[in-house]
Structure formats: C-alpha cells, structure tokens
Amino acid sequence: MSKKYVYSFSEGDGRNKHLLGGKGANLCEMTQIGLNVPPGFVITTEACLEYLDRKELPSGLLEEVGEHIRRLEEKTGKRFGGEDNPLLVSVRSGSALSMPGMMDTILNLGLNRETLRGLIRLTGNERFAYDAYRRFIQLFGKIALGVPDHLFDEQFEDVKRAAGVKADIGLNAGHLKEISERFLRVVEKETGKPFPENVFTQLEIAIKAVFNSWMGKRAVDYRREFNITPDMANGTAVNVVTMVFGNLGDDSATGVGFTRNPGTGEKEMYGEYLVNAQGEDVVAGIRTPKSVAEMAKEMPDLYRQLVELRDKLENHYREVQDFEYTIEKGVLYCLQTRNGKMNAQAMVRTSVDMFAEGLISKERALLRVDPSHLEQLLHPRLDPRHTEKPVAQGLPASPGAASGRCVFDADQAELMGRAGEKVILVREETKPEDIHGFFAAQGILTSRGGKTSHAAVVARGMGKACVAGAEGIQVDSRSRLARVGDITLREGDLITIDGSTGNVYLGEIPTIPPKFSEELETLLSWADEMARLKVFANVDTPEGAVVAMGYGAMGIGLCRTERMFNAGDRLPVVVDMIMARDAAERQAALDKLLPMQRRDFEEIFRIVAPRSVTVRLLDPPMHEFLPSEHQLLDEIEGLKAYRLAVKGRSAALTSLGLSPVPDQDLSEDLVNSVIAKKEQMLRKVRELHEVNPMLGHRGVRVAITYPGIYEMQIRAILEAMAACMKDGVHAALEIMVPQVITAQELKRVKVSVDEVRQEIESRFGFELPFKFGTMVETVRACMRSRELAKIVDFFSFGTNDLTQAVFSFSREDAENKFLPLYTEYGILRDNPFEVLDVKGVGVLMQMTVDWGRDSNPDLKIGICGEQGGHPFSIRFCHDIGLDYVSCSPHRVPIARLAAAHAKLEAER
Ligand code: PEP
Numbered sequence: 066m067s068k069k070y071v072y073s074f075s076e077g078d079g080r081n082k083h084l085l086g087g088k089g090a091n092l093c094e095m096t097q098i099g100l101n102v103p104p105g106f107v108i109t110t111e112a113c114l115e116y117l118d119r120k121e122l123p124s125g126l127l128e129e130v131g132e133h134i135r136r137l138e139e140k141t142g143k144r145f146g147g148e149d150n151p152l153l154v155s156v157r158s159g160s161a162l163s164m165p166g167m168m169d170t171i172l173n174l175g176l177n178r179e180t181l182r183g184l185i186r187l188t189g190n191e192r193f194a195y196d197a198y199r200r201f202i203q204l205f206g207k208i209a210l211g212v213p214d215h216l217f218d219e220q221f222e223d224v225k226r227a228a229g230v231k232a233d234i235g236l237n238a239g240h241l242k243e244i245s246e247r248f249l250r251v252v253e254k255e256t257g258k259p260f261p262e263n264v265f266t267q268l269e270i271a272i273k274a275v276f277n278s279w280m281g282k283r284a285v286d287y288r289r290e291f292n293i294t295p296d297m298a299n300g301t302a303v304n305v306v307t308m309v310f311g312n313l314g315d316d317s318a319t320g321v322g323f324t325r326n327p328g329t330g331e332k333e334m335y336g337e338y339l340v341n342a343q344g345e346d347v348v349a350g351i352r353t354p355k356s357v358a359e360m361a362k363e364m365p366d367l368y369r370q371l372v373e374l375r376d377k378l379e380n381h382y383r384e385v386q387d388f389e390y391t392i393e394k395g396v397l398y399c400l401q402t403r404n405g406k407m408n409a410q411a412m413v414r415t416s417v418d419m420f421a422e423g424l425i426s427k428e429r430a431l432l433r434v435d436p437s438h439l440e441q442l443l444h445p446r447l448d449p450r451h452t453e454k455p456v457a458q459g460l461p462a463s464p465g466a467a468s469g470r471c472v473f474d475a476d477q478a479e480l481m482g483r484a485g486e487k488v489i490l491v492r493e494e495t496k497p498e499d500i501h502g503f504f505a506a507q508g509i510l511t512s513r514g515g516k517t518s519h520a521a522v523v524a525r526g527m528g529k530a531c532v533a534g535a536e537g538i539q540v541d542s543r544s545r546l547a548r549v550g551d552i553t554l555r556e557g558d559l560i561t562i563d564g565s566t567g568n569v570y571l572g573e574i575p576t577i578p579p580k581f582s583e584e585l586e587t588l589l590s591w592a593d594e595m596a597r598l599k600v601f602a603n604v605d606t607p608e609g610a611v612v613a614m615g616y617g618a619m620g621i622g623l624c625r626t627e628r629m630f631n632a633g634d635r636l637p638v639v640v641d642m643i644m645a646r647d648a649a650e651r652q653a654a655l656d657k658l659l660p661m662q663r664r665d666f667e668e669i670f671r672i673v674a675p676r677s678v679t680v681r682l683l684d685p686p687m688h689e690f691l692p693s694e695h696q697l698l699d700e701i702e703g704l705k706a707y708r709l710a711v712k713g714r715s716a717a718l719t720s721l722g723l724s725p726v727p728d729q730d731l732s733e734d735l736v737n738s739v740i741a742k743k744e745q746m747l748r749k750v751r752e753l754h755e756v757n758p759m760l761g762h763r764g765v766r767v768a769i770t771y772p773g774i775y776e777m778q779i780r781a782i783l784e785a786m787a788a789c790m791k792d793g794v795h796a797a798l799e800i801m802v803p804q805v806i807t808a809q810e811l812k813r814v815k816v817s818v819d820e821v822r823q824e825i826e827s828r829f830g831f832e833l834p835f836k837f838g839t840m841v842e843t844v845r846a847c848m849r850s851r852e853l854a855k856i857v858d859f860f861s862f863g864t865n866d867l868t869q870a871v872f873s874f875s876r877e878d879a880e881n882k883f884l885p886l887y888t889e890y891g892i893l894r895d896n897p898f899e900v901l902d903v904k905g906v907g908v909l910m911q912m913t914v915d916w917g918r919d920s921n922p923d924l925k926i927g928i929c930g931e932q933g934g935h936p937f938s939i940r941f942c943h944d945i946g947l948d949y950v951s952c953s954p955h956r957v958p959i960a961r962l963a964a965a966h967a968k969l970e971a972e973r
C-alpha cells in the first residue's frame with residue numbers, strides 16, 4: 066500500500082503533532098471532540114520533508130489531495146472550481162511547535178473569474194466577493210508567486226486615495242473590483258504569466274509554497290533564535306480548510322481570543338473581534354478591533370457561545386488556549402487553537418489558578434512555567450514617583466517598561482542593538498519579517514493594531530514591553546520620523562514606553578525593581594517543597610544579602626571576602642599590609658583590618674541567620690590590590706615633572722627679586738617622599754608580577770606563605786559568629802578555602818582554624834559549631850577528592866576556575882577574542898562560563914562527587930560558579946547528586962524553579 070500523506074480532520078490523530086503539525090493536530094482533535102470546525106484535511110510534515118528533499122511532491126500526493134477535496138465537496142455541498150456554489154479553502158502552514166506568523170497562509174483559494182461570478186450570485190454580495198478575490202490575489206501573488214507585497218499595497222492605496230476613502234471598509238464593490246483587476250495586472254507583469262485560473266493548479270502551487278516557507282529566512286531565523294531543533298519540529302504540515310467568512314455582513318465577524326488574559330493571567334474572556342471582516346484584519350492590525358467585552362452587548366447570543374467554546378477548550382486541553390474564530394451569518398466556527406503564549410506573570414498566575422480550579426496538578430503547575438521566563442518578572446518598572454506626562458497612549462500590549470532610542474525599521478534596530486544601543490522599534494504596525502528587530506529592541510511601539518496584533522503577540526512571547534495601537538502617533542517610516550501632536554520624534558531620540566499602562570513618554574524615565582506577586586511566592590514555595598537541590602546566593606555585602614533573602618535564597622553559598630578588602634576605607638590598609646617590610650608592620654595592618662572584617666561578617670550573619678553563610682577566605686593574588694606597573698610609572702613621571710616645574714617657577718620668581726609662594730605648591734620634600742613611596746610600591750608590584758596570575762600565587766597558597774592573613778580572617782569570622790550567638794542570633798557558619806590542590810594545604814589551614822576557635826570559645830565560654838570545607842576549582846582537587854573529603858564537611862565546585870582549568874583558556878581572553886565565534890560556528894554549543902560544560906567539566910564533577918562521597922558519605926556538595934544559576938546546569942547538578950547550587954541573587958527565583966523542574970523531570 067502506498068504511503069498515506071493526507072488525513073481528514075475527522076481521522077487524524079490529535080496527539081501526533083510531529084506528523085500533523087500543532088495546528089493540524091488540533092484541528093483534528095477539535096473536530097473529534099465536537100467543536101464546530103470547518104471541514105478540512107492535513108497534509109503531513111513527512112510530505113513536506115520529502116518535497117524539500119527531492120524538490121518535487123511525493124508521488125500520489127496530488128491524487129490523495131484530490132480525493133480529500135472530493136470528500137469536502139460532499140460534506141459541504143460545494144464544488145471546488147464550480148460556478149454555482151464554489152468551495153473556497155484556506156491553505157495554512159503549521160509545524161509541531163507553534164511559530165506565530167513565521168510561515169505563510171493563503172486564504173480564499175479556489176477563486177477565479179468563474180467561481181467569482183458564482184460567489185457573487187450565491188451571496189448576492191458583490192462587495193464581499195471582490196473583497197475576497199483581491200485578498201486572494203495579493204496573498205497568492207506574494208506567497209506563492211513571490212510578487213513583492215508593496216506593489217499590491219501601492220495599487221490599493223492608489224484606489225483608496227482616488228476614491229477619497231480612509232478605511233478599507235469605505236471601499237465599495239466597484240473599488241474592490243478595480244483593485245482586483247489592478248492586482249491581476251501586477252501579477253502578470255511581475256511573473257510574465259497570467260494569474261492561474263485552474264483551481265487545482267492554484268492548490269498545488271500553494272501547497273509547495275507553504276512547504277517552501279519552512280526553509281524561508283524568517284522561519285530559519287526563528288528556529289535558530291529559539292533553539293528549535295529537528296527533533297522538536299521538522300517540516301511544516303499543510304492544512305486545507307473550508308473557508309468560512311466573517312465578512313458576509315453585520316451578522317458576521319472574526320476574532321481572536323485567549324481563554325485567560327495573557328498579560329496578567331486573570332481568568333477573563335480576553336480578545337478582540339471585528340464585525341464584517343476577515344481574520345487577517347485582526348492579526349495584521351489593519352483595523353483596530355473591538356474588545357470582546359463589547360460583543361457581550363453587541364451580539365449577546367454569540368458571546369454566550371464564545372464563553373462556552375472557551376470553557377470547552379480549557380476543560381479539554383487543561384491549558385490556556387489562544388484561539389481564532391469566525392462568525393459566518395450568525396454561526397460560530399472555531400478555526401484554530403493552540404497553547405497560549407503568555408508573559409511570565411500570566412504563566413505564574415494561571416499555574417496557581419488552574420491548580421486551585423482542579424484543572425492541573427501541582428507538578429504540571431510548576432513544569433509549565435519556564436524558569437528562564439521568570440527573568441521577565443525581575444525586570445524594572447517605571448518609578449511611580451516620576452512626574453513625566455505621557456505624550457501618547459496606546460494599548461498596554463505587553464507589560465514592563467523600556468527606554469531606548471527610536472528606530473523606524475527592523476534592520477536599523479538590529480544594527481544599533483548590535484552596537485550596544487538600547488532601542489525602541491517604532492512602527493505603524495509590525496509584520497513577521499520584522500522579527501530580527503524585535504530581538505534587538507528593548508520594546509516595541511506601534512501606532513496601529515490591537516492587543517492581539519502581530520507586535521503584541523510576539524512581544525509578549527519574548528517578554529518585551531510593547532505599546533500597540535498608539536493612534537496619536539503618526540509614524541513615517543520612510544522619512545524615519547514620527548509625529549505626536551506638534552512634536553517630531555527622529556531616529557535616535559530617546560523615548561520610554563510602559564507596556565503595562567500603554568503610556569509613551571519622551572526621554573528616559575527612571576525605573577525601580579519589580580515586586581514579587583503573591584502567585585509567584587506561592588509557586589516558588591511549591592518549587593522549594595518539590596526540589597531536592599537547595600538554592601543559595603553568592604553575596605558579599607549586607608545589601609546583597611537583603612536582596613538575596615528577599616528572592617528566597619536559603620542561605621549564602623559564597624561570600625567572597627576580597628570584595629570587602631576593596632572597599633574605599635579598607636584598600637589603603639590592605640596596601641599597607643602588602644607593602645609591610647617585616648612581620649611587625651604586616652601584623653599592624655592586619656590588626657587594623659580585623660575589626661572592619663568582623664563588622665562586615667556580623668552584619669551579614671545577622672541578616673541571613675538562621676540560614677547559613679559560607680565565607681570563603683581570601684582568594685585573589687595580592688597584586689590585584691595594588692595599582693598596575695603602568696599606572697605607577699605614569700604617576701611617578703607626573704610627580705617628577707611637577708617637581709621640575711615648581712623648581713623652575715621658584716628660580717624665575719627669585720630672579721625677579723620675588724620670593725616663591727610656598728603654600729601654593731607642595732614642598733619639594735613632600736613630593737620627594739611621595740615619589741619614594743611610589744617607587745617602593747613599583748618595586749613591590751614588579752616583585753609580585755606573575756606570568757600567569759590565574760595560575761599564580763593566590764588563594765590558599767598565600768595562606769602558606771603569609772599565614773597571618775587567613776588567621777586574621779578566621780578570627781574576624783569566628784568573633785562575629787560568637788557576638789551573634791551571644792545575642793541569641795543563630796549564625797550558621799561555613800568556612801571555605803579556595804584554590805586547594807592537596808590535603809596538606811587544608812590540614813595547615815585547619816590547624817589555624819582550630820587554634821583560633823579554641824581561643825575564642827574559651828573567651829566566650831560556649832562552643833562555636835561551624836562547617837569547614839573546600840572549593841573544588843582545580844583539576845588536582847578533583848583528582849584528590851577522596852583525600853580532601855576526609856578532612857572537610859563540604860565541597861563547593863568553583864566552576865568558574867574549574868572551567869578555565871579544564872579548557873586551558875582564561876575567561877576574559879576567551880570571551881573577548883574567540884569564544885563568540887566558537888559558539889557561532891557551532892564548535893562549542895554554549896559559552897561554558899554561562900552553561901556548565903557537562904561533557905568536560907561535568908565529567909570531572911561527577912567523578913569528584915563519587916570519590917568524595919566514597920570516603921565521606923556525609924559530604925555536602927554544591928556549586929558556586931556562575932553556571933549554578935542556569936536551568937540546564939541545575940538539571941545536571943541535580944542528576945549528579947549535588948545538595949545545593951549557589952548563584953547571583955537575581956537568578957535565585959529562576960534557580961528555585963529550575964531545581965524543582967530538575968527533580969520532576971528526573972523522576973519522569
Ligand atoms: C569559581 O571559581 O567558580 C568561584 C566561584 O570563584 P571565583 O569566581 O571567585 O574565582
């Protein structure tokens with residue numbers, strides 16, 4: 066038996082999205098659960114792949130299509146190409162994953178001069194028939210025959226202008242007939258052939274065009290941007306659907322709906338519709354549609370049917386649906402449904418609500434929210450204290466605030482975005498070919514279209530701010546400017562848009578950090594219940610600790626003490642310590658640092674208690690606290706020049722019989738002593754110079770050469786802890802040693818820790834329970850993990866350094882010089898400093914975990930490199946049995962959800 070390429074909606078398997086595409090599978094499923102779907106059939110993605118491979122349609126496909134057309138004729142009582150009651154169809158693309166607007170759709174296929182006459186006779190509506198005809202010629206001409214769209218638009222505008230008509234709705238049958246004829250001439254002129262009259266030829270060309278659109282630039286770009294691989298979606302299906310018309314009069318309409326509000330997640334009928342219009346008018350933003358709430362008044366019976374449809378869809382799919390419908394002469398048809406793309410706020414809210422309504426489980430509620438999407442909720446909002454007045458207002462189409470420079474086309478947006486500029490893409494309306502501009506822009510502003518226009522849908526999917534339909538703005542893309550009243554906005558002018566209110570402002574308005582919603586708190590608390598991995602934060606200041614705790618960090622997994630050394634009041638003391646000529650001088654500097662560090666620790670412990678704080682002893686090489694050789698040489702040269710100038714001026718004054726003015730210039734002695742100090746420092750800098758500082762005298766190695774520094778830090782930490790405990794504050798402390806390569810180093814630090822601990826314990830009269838651990842960030846530490854694990858309570862993978870060590874390149878050099886090309890060429894899939902390299906670094910980690918726990922089954926193990934906040938890396942950390950991840954505070958919510966995902970996905 067030959068292969069089956071075509072399935073009618075009543076026979077296709079609604080679960081087989083790979084074969085039938087998401088839209089096709091849904092049309093089958095909707096038909097089979099009894100929704101009123103116009104009859105049709107799906108041509109499979111397999112047929113698409115074979116066509117793309119061989120550049121010809123699979124044999125037998127057209128016969129199968131012909132047979133299905135015959136069945137449609139039977140079902141509808143219409144005839145394809147027939148003059149009496151012509152069957153018209155739409156030809157739509159649809160792959161396994163929804164890629165809104167990325168591929169092409171042709172409507173009203175089956176119209177030619179003959180069927181047009183039939184349609185006029187049948188409907189008695191010449192205007193409607195010519196409207197359908199001109200739409201078909203334009204879409205078919207553009208998509209299937211490659212005629213540039215603007216050639217049609219120009220003719221259209223020409224006729225409109227001549228007729229003195231503003232909106233399309235004002236055109237009469239005669240105008241539309243004229244437009245259709247002009248369009249036919251455009252096609253003939255551009256293609257050198259008349260427009261195809263044979264309806265089966267039309268269908269064949271259309272099917273091929275939809276197949277080809279899978280490899281079109283827009284679709285390829287979209288797949289690359291969203292990492293859609295062939296195992297996720299391969300090829301597009303073609304849906305051939307009987308046309309129903311929303312433009313047959315005032316009892317007809319077309320609309321798009323969401324079963325819940327995709328901007329806020331609220332459970333309310335959401336969407337827009339247009340009376341006497343075709344679906345593309347809503348999506349393309351050509352006419353500004355009405356809110357569905359108006360339908361309740363205007364067409365109450367249909368509104369009731371729409372609410373029923375919404376309930377049926379949600380109860381069946383158990384997911385928010387984004388659906389399209391058409392009302393043809395009072396009959397409601399559902400044309401399409403798919404899972405709604407929502408912003409993070411709406412995803413979170415609908416998760417919590419749908420669980421409460423019993424529609425979904427807690428696990429599903431967690432899994433349906435992509436952890437990285439939470440990043441959107443951590444974006445700034447406009448500072449409510451600002452007093453700027455908006456210059457225009459549109460619809461709040463995608464929440465969040467954004468400032469940037471106006472740009473009027475997508476290419477320019479991309480260009481400026483690449484150069485690091487913040488831009489706002491300002492358009493009359495957007496089209497799918499503007500997608501690269503969306504990626505580059507901070508926000509989108511359109512002067513036409515509604516909340517379900519292309520701009521709004523795409524911006525929401527990307528979590529970017531969007532104000533749509535700001536009709537007070539006249540955009541003139543050709544002249545690269547826009548007018549708002551008497552203000553002219555030119556390319557490069559700064560504006561701010563607020564996608565939550567729809568307001569547009571001139572200039573840049575300050576923003577404030579976002580607040581967590583109650584629903585997000587709930588969802589994250591479920592995540593914490595579910596996850597095995599704990600989520601800590603990398604924090605080294607009290608302010609950072611407050612933020613991290615607010616984001617739900619379960620403690621601090623890495624407190625880098627060197628950041629405290631760099632604070633303005635500390636640095637001179639640290640420099641004195643480094644410059645010390647003998648042990649006594651060094652100790653004097655350390656004695657000054659001790660109370661400062663103690664204060665820092667105490668403050669952090671009090672904020673974080675009773676959660677734990679892992680303090681890492683000093684890590685960077687000493688020369689990092691001194692100026693560079695270059696800087697010192699410059700300063701010394703400057704001072705010497707100054708000394709000469711002062712001398713010269715004194716001599717000149719003396720020769721004129723005037724006395725020099727000592728209080729205006731620094732004395733020569735003072736200048737000399739500063740020069741001497743700088744020269745001394747220069748000698749030290751040269752002495753400390755390292756060929757490769759990343760692999761040099763740092764971390765625990767400094768503790769071996771200058772034990773006093775770690776001793777001071779340990780004392781500061783333990784005294785701070787004791788002070789907290791004395792006040793009843795339970796400071797849960799962990800001390801961590803960096804850059805370890807051997808157990809011997811750890812043993813030496815441990816001796817010092819124990820000595821200081823005993824002394825402080827006896828002074829305070831109570832015990833100081835804390836954990837002692839090591840960073841694992843050198844390759845040798847991994848190899849020696851069995852031995853190290855015997856000495857410590859915990860390991861913390863420092864995957865920033867470990868990645869550098871495993872790859873044998875430094876992060877700075879790699880990211881500045883060659884890593885971007887490595888990822889672009891696909892030599893490396895990801896930047897290993899952002900996403901854990903599971904194939905290299907991960908193998909070492911896995912081995913270290915196994916060996917470490919072999920010799921110390923109670924060993925606690927975590928990660929504190931930057932990758933610890935990345936969902937993919939978190940999944941790996943879960944799989945190899947880590948106990949915690951520690952990441953920067955703003956990634957904590959993402960990591961909490963990702964930790965729950967890791968557990969749930971692993972269990973699957
Ligand atoms: C690491 O190396 O992963 C780490 C956390 O330490 P730092 O980034 O301070 O070197």
Ligand code: MG
Pocket residue numbers: 803842863865866
């Ligand atoms: Mg490190």
